[in-house]
Amino acid sequence: MSVDTVLLKAENIYKTFGATKAVTDFSMEIRAGEVRGLIGENGSGKSTFSSVVAGVYNKDSGTLYVNGEEYIPHSTVEASAHGIALVVQEAGVIAGISGACNIFLNKEKRFEDKFGINYRKMNQAASEALKNVYAEHIDPSVQTTMLNLEDRKLVEIAKAMCDNPRLLIIDETSNALTTRGREILYKVIEDVKGYGGSVMFITHDLDELIQVCDSVTVMRDGRFVATLPKEKMVVKDLRELMVGREISDNYYRSDFEKDYEDEVVLKAEGLVAPEIKDVTFALHKGEILGIGGLSDCGMHDLGKALFGIEKLDSGTVSLADGTQITNPKVAVEKRMGYMSKNRDTEAIILQFPIDDNICLPSLARLVNKGIIKSKDERELAKTWAGKLSIKLRSIHSYCATLSGGNKQKVVLAKWLGNESKIIIMDCPTRGIDIGVKEAIYNLMQELKKKGVSIIMISEELAELIGMSDRIMVMKDYSVSKILDRSPQLDEKTIIEYMI
């Protein structure tokens, strides 16, 4: 197929959800062999459009063409039959069944013999599919619930790639991956290009976008804004096209003097768990303590342990008043908050309304004479949804109807609404657009000024350097170094202690 062939053409696509106009009069074309970025603010319609192309949603109107022929997918199975595969933003695998069963979902017939499905053959083929996406370390017979977030994503990528799709759609996946996972994803994209296929790549990371994509289409409020070739992909211009206003280049802190109190609010002493080795540190009032390292260095488990979710083999997490955090109930009572990296499964309840999610940690505070007035609940939820500019149709809508970035804002609203004094944020700006990122960093500084202490676990070195008072670098499940905020602190220094 020539690179001039238009593989996908979308003409005047409309998609609404009730009163929400998710995609409006949107048109674009992707050529064979092209890697096209698709960017836009949270809620601008990227996932909805890609889901229409991948057969998840029916469009309201407009026309899709694949290789010049009209294409009307009614399901992902039909889309897959047309060579279109989607890797979704969050949980894309089915829990409770093996990686192999996920990879060959709806394709089980391929392994049928006179005795039924031959799972040995299916596992063999799944091993091959995983190998093709550089993920041979995953055992395809293992249930996906046993795998970590990255490996679940790799199973999903293997599923999408198993029949060499003509168009691979990757919706905001890199932020669930480690550096190694991202390298794998980029190799897969190169492979698709190599056989003449195309990729639609959705990301909020503009540096990654420029590195990976040949061209980019910008969406705003469900509409087409522009398509730019690689040579015109400049971060500043892209930000402005997305947001429709100028965004400052430097949204991190500019102060470097010690700017937190001596008072210790949380002490972790000799923490030991399967993936934590003898971790000891103190968190101070008004401090942003960054925790960085390679994704499997133990920092995500540490976040859980500090909130009492992960059981410790030994060691203690204690607060200034002597309370030991042994479970999340005590943590919430003591005004601690925890934002999990696994948003859809651990941080919010998708099938609950937005207001219920926001109010969940605050219920004890909302009780008045044994009852919770729905007016109080609504007010609390509305206040925080407003402060964080959550893009929603109604405060009673289910969280499942929100775009990824807006779900992340609900998680934050939940802990701010409870007036948390200590917040553990695991990858707080994951899936967040550039405008909201700026707002979250400003909010962190405001919280700090009010004496709130923040533990920010992050895989983004720029974010750690830009926002932390101190950075605790972890390696092989233990603390390798604690670095003070300084204008001289650079990524290279942190990396030296990480690897």
Ligand SMILES: Nc1ncnc2c1ncn2[C@@H]1O[C@H](COP(=O)(O)OP(=O)(O)OP(=O)(O)O)[C@@H](O)[C@H]1O
């Ligand atoms: N299933 C649904 N039901 C109702 N509204 C929905 C549904 N899915 C998406 N929306 C709404 O459609 C709009 C576009 O959402 P979409 O998920 O496409 O945005 P996005 O650009 O992918 O955002 P993000 O970068 O945050 O992932 C949002 O207002 C969202 O709340």
